[in-house]
Amino acid sequence: MVEDQAIEIAEIFHLLGDPTRLRIVTCCLEEPRNVGEIAETVGVSASLVSHHLRLLKATRLVRADRRGKQVFYVAADEHVQKVLKDMMDHVAEQHREAP
Template identity: 45%
Template sequence: MKENTVQKRPCCMPDENEMFDLAELFKVFGDSTRIRILFALFDSERSVGEIAELLNMTQSAVSHQLKILRQSKLVEARRDGKQIFYSLADEHVHTIIRVGREHIEE
């Protein structure tokens, strides 16, 4: 009798909810405007105005995209008086961007 070598689900396969969440995360990276904002924040925190000026965008458009990036836990905000400064949420975001860039440059 032949031994069944195919498992129903590999041990490293995430459950359906995790796969859905991961797909949603990758959708956020599917927008070039959001990628531009993430690159603008790669080395330092910036205000909405600074990002808008750097990327030649309106503050409203930047704010809209930052809201999506915050909801996806890719950026975080820090208030200083009336000003809010944004930065990449953690080293994982840096790594995703860096590795993605390395991949396309191969």
């Protein structure tokens, strides 16, 4: 892997590498969720959610869609879902090896 690829891919991993941000992404993985919903589900302030969503949107991990006063966010594409699934498999495997 060359430097440029590494930087680009690492940037995405880095975004998923924060617990709050990861929960925000998984929260709007199945269907679009507005900021208030996400904040309540994750258990943090709307302000913090908004800050994180700005980063996620900038790297196109989520897309925004305003409907009236609310803004709905949804995870970008199916690759993210696959990545998350593989990672959950990895963690599950770990636990099977060392319970």
